[in-house]
Amino acid sequence: MSNSSLIETLYESIGVNPHSLRQDPNIAHIEIHHNKVLGVHLVPGLEVNARETKNGIDAKLLVKKDTVIEKPVQMCFGMIPETGLQEIILDIELEENARAGIFAHCTFPFARQIRHEMDAVIKVGPGAQYAYFERHIHGGEGGVVVVPKSRVEVCEGARYQTDFELIRGRVGEIQMDVEVTGMTKSVTEVTARVSAIKDDRISIRETAHLVGEYARGVLTTNIALQDTARAEIYNTLTAHAAYARGHVDCKEIVKGNAVAKAVPIVEVYHPKAHVTHEAAIGSVDSKQLDTLMSRGLNEEDATNLIIEGLLGVPLLSNG
Amino acid sequence: MTILQLQNVSLSLGGKKILHELSVDFWQGHIHALIGLNGAGKSTTANVIMGISGYTDFDGDILFEGASIKGLPVYERARRGITLAWQEPARFEGLSVRRFIQSGAKDKSEERVRAVLEDVGLEPDEYIHRAVDKTLSGGERKRIELAGILAMEPKLVLMDEPDSGIDIEALERIFQALQKLRENRVTVILITHSLTVLRQAEHAFLLCCGHLVDKGSTDKIARYFENKCIPCLHPNPEKLVAEGSRVQ
Ligand SMILES: Nc1ncnc2c1ncn2[C@@H]1O[C@H](COP(=O)(O)OP(=O)(O)OP(=O)(O)O)[C@@H](O)[C@H]1O
Ligand SMILES: [Mg+2]
Numbered sequence: 001m002s003n004s005s006l007i008e009t010l011y012e013s014i015g016v017n018p019h020s021l022r023q024d025p026n027i028a029h030i031e032i033h034h035n036k037v038l039g040v041h042l043v044p045g046l047e048v049n050a051r052e053t054k055n056g057i058d059a060k061l062l063v064k065k066d067t068v069i070e071k072p073v074q075m076c077f078g079m080i081p082e083t084g085l086q087e088i089i090l091d092i093e094l095e096e097n098a099r100a101g102i103f104a105h106c107t108f109p110f111a112r113q114i115r116h117e118m119d120a121v122i123k124v125g126p127g128a129q130y131a132y133f134e135r136h137i138h139g140g141e142g143g144v145v146v147v148p149k150s151r152v153e154v155c156e157g158a159r160y161q162t163d164f165e166l167i168r169g170r171v172g173e174i175q176m177d178v179e180v181t182g183m184t185k186s187v188t189e190v191t192a193r194v195s196a197i198k199d200d201r202i203s204i205r206e207t208a209h210l211v212g213e214y215a216r217g218v219l220t221t222n223i224a225l226q227d228t229a230r231a232e233i234y235n236t237l238t239a240h241a242a243y244a245r246g247h248v249d250c251k252e253i254v255k256g257n258a259v260a261k262a263v264p265i266v267e268v269y270h271p272k273a274h275v276t277h278e279a280a281i282g283s284v285d286s287k288q289l290d291t292l293m294s295r296g297l298n299e300e301d302a303t304n305l306i307i308e309g310l311l312g313v314p315l316l317s318n319g
Numbered sequence: 320m321t322i323l324q325l326q327n328v329s330l331s332l333g334g335k336k337i338l339h340e341l342s343v344d345f346w347q348g349h350i351h352a353l354i355g356l357n358g359a360g361k362s363t364t365a366n367v368i369m370g371i372s373g374y375t376d377f378d379g380d381i382l383f384e385g386a387s388i389k390g391l392p393v394y395e396r397a398r399r400g401i402t403l404a405w406q407e408p409a410r411f412e413g414l415s416v417r418r419f420i421q422s423g424a425k426d427k428s429e430e431r432v433r434a435v436l437e438d439v440g441l442e443p444d445e446y447i448h449r450a451v452d453k454t455l456s457g458g459e460r461k462r463i464e465l466a467g468i469l470a471m472e473p474k475l476v477l478m479d480e481p482d483s484g485i486d487i488e489a490l491e492r493i494f495q496a497l498q499k500l501r502e503n504r505v506t507v508i509l510i511t512h513s514l515t516v517l518r519q520a521e522h523a524f525l526l527c528c529g530h531l532v533d534k535g536s537t538d539k540i541a542r543y544f545e546n547k548c549i550p551c552l553h554p555n556p557e558k559l560v561a562e563g564s565r566v567q
Contacts, residue, residue, distance in 0.1 A: 026356075037502070093459070123333065171430045183409075222412075222413075251412070285409070286372055287405075287409040288409045288410075288411055289395055289415060290369075290371050290372065290409075291405065291409045291464075292392075292422060292423070293392070293393035293394040294369055294371075294393055294397050294401075294402050294403045294422025294465060295397055295402060295422055295471055296394055296395075296397040296471070297422055297423065297425050298392075298394050299392075299394070302394075305414065305422055306411060306414070306420070308413075308414070308418075309411050309412055309413035309414030309418070309451075310411055310412050310413050311413070
């Protein structure tokens, strides 16, 4: 397949029109298939250095000091074949007071035996704001193993938001691990929304260490499980400084013979820090169900609407 | 004409009898009020009529438009035209106001969603994309629920304390919505502790400890309220059993 037809196929699988994307010069975009960079369009203040490796890409993204990138950078990572390995190494840095968002589409539409690994090191500089939304679109076979790992440093006064979505197509297997360190007056929000069916397997570890005074952090995981799917969620929040505040929230709706496990860990090392957690695992709330059924929806439609709400709040709206 | 009829409805919960042989007729196109002290069984009656889980195992029968609805699931009763506005509406994480209203609406267009939001006094632009979750105040949620019910175009609405947590200005809008329902010949059963809300009704029923102790014009039943139930003379359930059956 030629580069341009690969790009077309990648975009087609995620339901985005590449032509309308390219018409707007203010939208930066990067397309990566397996270990090839198919296309790059940058905007002022954004630097990308990508090196092709045996099974993927090793890339550095830099958003220069004070740069504000208005429209989210569109990244598309994918594998069109049914089998293969993709290893993405990302080094992302936002310099002081820079602002940017990335909308990463990860697409494996025909996967039967694909492994996608992502290793990211992220630094959100002082006063900078970074929002990262990763949307996965998988095929119906469940033949994908997704292993995203990131280590994030959120500097003083900076804001880091990340949202991982896997609600279209089969999960296959996911092993996610995010670890964030938040400095003074930083804000961290980590969200994962996953829907799993059949024998899908989910393992999620979200960790935030609030080391600076007034650092704030929220770890959210919303999961819907059906059939014989299984999920294990280990979310950890530690607070080490005065006025650090955090919250861990895990909601899992379980249907059929699915099994869910949630282990929220909160640790407080300073008497003036405050951390809370909330975990709700089980079938759909009966009052929600009764409310929707009293509008005429049957139980299945009502359940699906409740799950749609729980899983459906993307961080960045375009795309 | 009777649209909904309770025939000797009795219900026990947790081994305790909560509703005692209730027989009540509700008239098509009329606004009725159901009043009584805390714990009298008003919400329970509404749940039984709607068929909410946990409230389906009762003695007696309930007829809607002449046919028994006993044993029908909630959604089947809803499809026949019965719906319920809850005393404490549920919260739905992430579900937008638009989707929530559309889910039960007869006309699912965005214009219709906007129109019903206006009917309950909520600015559509401000609310339509918000989530029906804890970020809405209790009063906002109640009004959104009512908007959903207006969009559903039901035949009979049970409104459990439509005024609780509602400010005076919004209450006016809710009364206007009630008038709209009345114009459309929708039957309404208002559950309330408020004299102002009671005055919206044409007929009223007084419940006390699960017994229907009186019924009649709103003016007549309002006197129980004004006199803090003094003419009712039901200091304890035992005495009430005797008197309740006498009144009926
Ligand atoms: N699931 C239940 N199990 C046991 N008792 C119940 C249950 N639900 C309600 N009750 C009892 O039934 C009685 C009637 O309750 P209900 O909620 O119908 O009262 P109400 O008239 O709506 O009161 P309020 O004005 O406070 O809303 C109360 O004594 C209540 O404690
Ligand atoms: Mg009540």
